[in-house]
Amino acid sequence: MTRPKGFTVWFTGLSGAGKTTLATALASELGLCGLKVEILDGDEVRSNLSKGLGFSKEDRDTNIRRIGYVSRLLARNGAGVIAAAISPYREVRDEVRRTIESEGAAFIEVFVKCPIDVLAERDVKGLYKKALAGEIKEFTGVSDPYEEPLDPEVVVETDRETIEQSARKIVQELTRQGFLRTDRENARSQTPIRIEHVPEAA
């Protein structure tokens, strides 16, 4: 019994850009399509795998490598993974991509893009205000680097799109890569899988 290869949808983006929200929406959307995925959320992983690590470049890289290691194990066993961590450094993201692709699984990098002034304006957790006032060291995008992906599979712009529109872009990429059937194939199948339940944007 050889399991089909799995995939990792890898979100990268600033704090507050909407990674966790989008991960949850996407997982729910994929669930409706009959595709169960595992969410590895940055905060949850820090508590389960990386307690004690800080926010230096080295510690951030270690944290990302651990998420990558778990993603790789899951993906090579045929599971689908959504990883949602800031993952600010390009080099370690690319390293994770290589380890996952070397298993014959897919790595789909999603740049969760939102301008920093919008994030500072929203500032749900009040962190940007503190960071901009110099009260938080090593705050990504303010006092710590964020390296945008150069060639991500998907870019979502959370200040311009609804969550449904962003999720749909990723669903389309997963469909293109063969992890979900297209509507035409669904129409032929006996138990149609609903992919595009998301209403069109106005």
Place this chain on the structure above:
Amino acid sequence: MTRPKGFTVWFTGLSGAGKTTLATALASELGLCGLKVEILDGDEVRSNLSKGLGFSKEDRDTNIRRIGYVSRLLARNGAGVIAAAISPYREVRDEVRRTIESEGAAFIEVFVKCPIDVLAERDVKGLYKKALAGEIKEFTGVSDPYEEPLDPEVVVETDRETIEQSARKIVQELTRQGFLRTDRENARSQTPIRIEHVPEAA
């Protein structure tokens, strides 16, 4: 699509008792039966997930919880896992058991048993000699506790059994729990799965 529940075969036992060797033999045996499993070896996990942790009770427990976390993710996605770490403390092993069983997956505790005088006699890595001479603090079974499992699913005695005999006990338990087909079912199937290729002991 609901994946079938997976399982975790959890080895516990002293250093040098044969956990890694048995894990490799068992994985190979299961591979012959068409069942791919993931080995989470204590040493490998320490390098991938737990670098920086030491051998205090707290750090050991953290390491075991991390292996448990990854095992749980894999098992709930239908994968089979063999975890091979000393895991000296009963309470955290039982905690891992509960988290895995709560996913509807199986936790099969295997006590890899070998008397300490046999281990000190073999002493492949020369560690027992040092530990017995007081040169290694926190060495399980010598200067650090080892809590034997009270009710493991399988006990293998590596000083009295061949590796094949030990592996076979675990294969039998996996068969009993429905993860492998029995010989009778194999005989009926079109592509027989060979389970018992291991020669009988003399």
